Amino acid sequence: MNEGHRKRFAYQTARRLTAVLWALCTVAAAATPVYKITDDNGNVVFTDQPPAVNAESAKQHTIRPLNTAEPLAIKPGEPSPAPAAVNIPFETRIEQPADGSTIPMGPGNFSVSVLISPPLTDAEHLQLEMDGAPYGAPQRQQQWSLSNIYRGEHQLRVYRLHSSQAQVDVSDTSTVFVLRPSVAR
Numbered sequence: 001m002n003e004g005h006r007k008r009f010a011y012q013t014a015r016r017l018t019a020v021l022w023a024l025c026t027v028a029a030a031a032t033p034v035y036k037i038t039d040d041n042g043n044v045v046f047t048d049q050p051p052a053v054n055a056e057s058a059k060q061h062t063i064r065p066l067n068t069a070e071p072l073a074i075k076p077g078e079p080s081p082a083p084a085a086v087n088i089p090f091e092t093r094i095e096q097p098a099d100g101s102t103i104p105m106g107p108g109n110f111s112v113s114v115l116i117s118p119p120l121t122d123a124e125h126l127q128l129e130m131d132g133a134p135y136g137a138p139q140r141q142q143q144w145s146l147s148n149i150y151r152g153e154h155q156l157r158v159y160r161l162h163s164s165q166a167q168v169d170v171s172d173t174s175t176v177f178v179l180r181p182s183v184a185r
């Protein structure tokens with residue numbers, strides 16, 4: 001091994017040893033003196049043993065104690081207040097057909113669409129009510145297709161229901177008028 005390799009090897013070894021010693025020193029709770037000794041060949045050695053009397057290149061390094069802090073004292077006292085229940089404003093509104101609309105002459109088919117806010121949760125459904133009775137099963141879609149509805153005046157309302165069937169919100173009543181041909185008897 002030539003001189004350059006040997007110095008580089010010694011330097012790298014010294015760096016690694018220094019890193020290991022620093023890591024070990026941080027674990028120790030008390031300050032301990034560490035000695036750095038360089039021999040005649042340029043090799044560096046770190047030790048916690050005092051050097052021999054004839055080692056003139058020995059230098060003592062004192063490692064400072066760890067930086068510590070006392071934890072904050074927590075006073076026992078009143079429990080923190082529970083967060084206030086958030087009152088979410090719900091909106092359930094029939095958009096189509098508009099209140100007072102007339103469904104033109106035909107077979108009595110039309111769509112009902114509703115605007116809801118905030119969006120439905122996984123445990124919520126919508127129920128369309130026509131003339132005081134549920135129309136179809138509860139669903140997650142915000143639109144219904146009604147067909148063959150008798151002529152006359154009809155009251156529509158949409159309920160926002162929890163899966164436990166508890167009412168979360170309800171729309172205002174919307175009135176529609178269906179025109180259909182009559183058959184003379």
